[in-house]
Amino acid sequence: MVAEIGGQWIGPTQNRIRALAESLGIQAFDTYNTGDNVYFRDGQRQRYNAQAPLTGPVPPDPTGVAEAVRFLAQLDQMAAEVPREAPWSAPKAAEWDSQTVETFKQANALTPGGRFLFDVSTQGVFASEPRDLSLLFYLFYISAAGDEKTPGTLERLVNTAGGAQEKRFVGGSQLVSVRVAEQLGRRVLLNSPVRRIVQDRTGVRVEGDGFAIRGKRAIVAIPPTLAGRIDYEPVLPVLRDRLTQRFPQAGVIKCEAVYDRPFWRDDGLTGQAVGDIGPVRITYDNSPPDGKPGVLLGFIEGENATLWGQRGPADRKAAVLDNFATYFGEQARRPLDYFEMNWSEERYTRGCYGGVLSPGVLLRFGSAIREPVGRIHWAGTETATIWNGYMDGAVQSGERAAREVLGEL
Amino acid sequence: MVAEIGGQWIGPTQNRIRALAESLGIQAFDTYNTGDNVYFRDGQRQRYNAQAPLTGPVPPDPTGVAEAVRFLAQLDQMAAEVPREAPWSAPKAAEWDSQTVETFKQANALTPGGRFLFDVSTQGVFASEPRDLSLLFYLFYISAAGDEKTPGTLERLVNTAGGAQEKRFVGGSQLVSVRVAEQLGRRVLLNSPVRRIVQDRTGVRVEGDGFAIRGKRAIVAIPPTLAGRIDYEPVLPVLRDRLTQRFPQAGVIKCEAVYDRPFWRDDGLTGQAVGDIGPVRITYDNSPPDGKPGVLLGFIEGENATLWGQRGPADRKAAVLDNFATYFGEQARRPLDYFEMNWSEERYTRGCYGGVLSPGVLLRFGSAIREPVGRIHWAGTETATIWNGYMDGAVQSGERAAREVLGEL
Secondary structure, three states: OOOOOOOOEEOOOOHHHHHHHHHOOOOEEEOOOOOEEEEEEOOEEEEEEOOOOOOOOOOOOHHHHHHHHHHHHHHHHHHOOOOOOOHHHOOOHHHHOOOEHHHHHHHHOOOHHHHHHHHHHHHHHHOOOHHHOEHHHHHHHHHHOOOOOOOOOHHHHHOOOOOOOOEEEOOOOHHHHHHHHHHHHHHOOOOOOEEEEEEOOOOEEEEEOOEEEEEOOEEEOOOHHHHOOOEEEOOOOHHHHHHHOOOOEOOEEEEEEEEOOOHHHHOOEEEEEEEOOOOOOEEEEOOOOOOOOEEEEEEEEOHHHHHHHOOOHHHHHHHHHHHHHHHHOHHHHOOOEEEEEEHHHOOOOOOOOOEOOOOOHHHHHHHHOOOOEOOEEEOOHHHOOOOOOOHHHHHHHHHHHHHHHHHHO | OOOOOOOOEEOOOOHHHHHHHHHOOOOEEEOOOOOEEEEEEOOEEEEEEOOOOOOOOOOOOHHHHHHHHHHHHHHHHHHOOOOOOOHHHOOOHHHHOOOEHHHHHHHHOOOHHHHHHHHHHHHHHHOOOHHHOEHHHHHHHHHHOOOOOOOOOHHHHHOOOOOOOOEEEOOOOHHHHHHHHHHHHHHOOOOOOEEEEEEOOOOEEEEEOOEEEEEOOEEEOOOHHHHOOOEEEOOOOHHHHHHHOOOOEOOEEEEEEEEOOOHHHHOOEEEEEEEOOOOOOEEEEOOOOOOOOEEEEEEEEOHHHHHHHOOOHHHHHHHHHHHHHHHHOHHHHOOOEEEEEEHHHOOOOOOOOOEOOOOOHHHHHHHHOOOOEOOEEEOOHHHOOOOOOOHHHHHHHHHHHHHHHHHHO
16 A cells, blocks of 8 residues: 655646656556545534535635635735746835734734635645745746746645645656656665765766765756755855755644544545644545545644654544544544654655745745756755745756756766 | 944843953954934935934934834734744734734835835844845844843844944954953864764764764754754754754845945045945944945845845945945045955855744744754744844843753753
């Protein structure tokens, strides 16, 4: 049985990761989405249709939803004004990069229900709180969730059917990396962290504990915050270094409980819930294609990832299962197995889903994101202009960096 | 002749750096402050008394100043509600850490003159723009600019007489470090960057290129963003690592022009100017105590440091001298010597005056600032509760970390 603890979904307009997976013989299948989602707020549990034909899934909170419809449209319209190649050149870049998303929320979402939906969608998409994010970065990220011709929408980021959580890979998304690595063979060095990159007029030398490799060009494809921890000779230019000082990883803990079968399906539930209780505010059915076994996935995100990451594993597990029971019934308390992954603990990741930006960074340092430094090129999903932060963006960034290098060889 | 390119001033309530300097036989002298300051805005140059007995120096911009008086009082009052040992526990911590200082400015400074004074004071104190800073961090920084009993004020941060720019050290502030290093003798290793810190049950090993030193405890006293670039074994806890991902250094270029004498004094000028033209918006007389030679110091800060740091040195020098000429007359165009320091270029500093915080960081990760990690203790001015960001804070942090370690030995 495979149940992913890392990036796992693909959706419409994510054409690069889909094509790469297809070329490697990896199949996609639909995220389980039959029946009703659960909406839990203010102590009340309600159900709503995950497949409503015209509106899509709409939580049963009329006031909040009316407000959400308004701010979704407003944000999409603003996002369409942000050029994905150069968000800092948007007409209102300075205004939007001078405020947090929380400031926008306070001004534009006035009801408790609307604010709740705003918070939970921000936590779900960015693994961050609205106060952690620049409004310009947030709009750029929405804009990037589209194809070359059309900017994305916030709805596409949050939705399952028709959205970024639409499909999963049979056998797990890591198969993509594993099969690419198989093709590369001995050229892939595992367990070999790079400590230093030295450039001179004729080439570049990449050094780690007990190894040094010389080449004409190097592509650094780790998150900017980790790229900043490599020692560079000569020292990196000011703009690039200041950018990596300001590009932290967001925070998420993925928690999964395994049951003999996906019992919530018997009750007509999708396994998707949105709730206002901690630690788990968003869940999915993460079972394999045949539903054997049943797997419930809960996300602990943003502030909750910080708070609950400091608790002991037994406490955390008990609280997660308690949330699952609230959303899906008492059976959830007795899983066959339970596992979790706090990406902030991983030495060579230190947070997920990706890097996020506070106010002032895109405007002043954004132009350094993809700018090569001599023989060093930068890839990784944080450098993507399409589906930034997603697996699709990682593939786009790799293709772009490869083109840059090929153009120089 | 000594003219500093780094931290150089001390002022009232900075009792620790003053005591340390005195104990090393280093004298302080008053920053030159006789006569008028220059105020240059909207193409108009005006003078105002730097020593006005009751009000202190007040720029000749009645509307802007009236507004500044209002927001200074408001910010001081808010700052007094921020406990310096734990800013995240202020009653309004969440509200203040959810917005940028720019958002506060937009709501509370309505005139062009008031906004200009707000911007230039933020640039001068933080080497940052208001959009780069959390309002909670900004208030904490004001609060920290006092003694144990009384919180600081924004006025004390910006003033010369009675403020943080009141006095300088005869022979330069580096004398403090040099004399402490002399006392420590061979225990100080220069040119030996630390690459890795390894802890086990019995001690800690500090490793660099070609050396390894074992001890019972280690104190890391570099800026948090640089501390994050050391490799730790075992890996740092989540909260500490996430903090160092979010604690960038601000940006300043110090530019100094040397003249045979401080000619502006003949004209009754202090050498202090505030202007709205780039790159230099703030200047000081940085001559030695005897005024031989005359030295003008110009600061390029915040956004200007980024923009002008990317220009060539000849362009930048020409623009700086042009600003000096606008403020102090044509003689400023012909210095005997000119030198500058861009702190963001320095491999082991990467920005000044110190680390600054965006919204959301103090609230969620602030408690990790001074929290020891096993045998590793944290010092440096970014960890200070009194005069954070200043030389005085660096001394406070060192004394505190030393006490921590002594308590454990």
